[in-house]
Amino acid sequence: MRTDNIQGSPVVASSAATAAFQVAVVQQKQFEETLERVSEKQLKAVKENIRKAEHIDDVVDVKQTDKTLQSNKAEGSSSGSTDTAPTPDSVGAKVNVTV
Numbered sequence: 001m002r003t004d005n006i007q008g009s010p011v012v013a014s015s016a017a018t019a020a021f022q023v024a025v026v027q028q029k030q031f032e033e034t035l036e037r038v039s040e041k042q043l044k045a046v047k048e049n050i051r052k053a054e055h056i057d058d059v060v061d062v063k064q065t066d067k068t069l070q071s072n073k074a075e076g077s078s079s080g081s082t083d084t085a086p087t088p089d090s091v092g093a094k095v096n097v098t099v
């Protein structure tokens with residue numbers, strides 16, 4: 001039995017190894033590009049979260065403000081007092097000037 005026909009020529013094995021290596025190189029490049037895109041997206045998301053966290057103190061909840069105003073009005077009407085400004089004293093009314 002001859003083994004020459006079963007193994008194939010060394011040229012074919014060499015080109016198959018070269019092709020496999022080339023495929024591995026292309027896959028490695030694609031993997032690195034994918035990792036780079038994912039890293040960029042993660043960095044963008046982190047920056048957005050930081051920006052939102054910095055501006056959260058700038059946001060005023062209008063509904064909560066309305067509730068506070070309504071409760072203040074309810075307290076004022078239940079005590080029976082009206083919010084009127086006090087009358088200012090007339091300036092210089094009680095001043096004694098001697099010459």
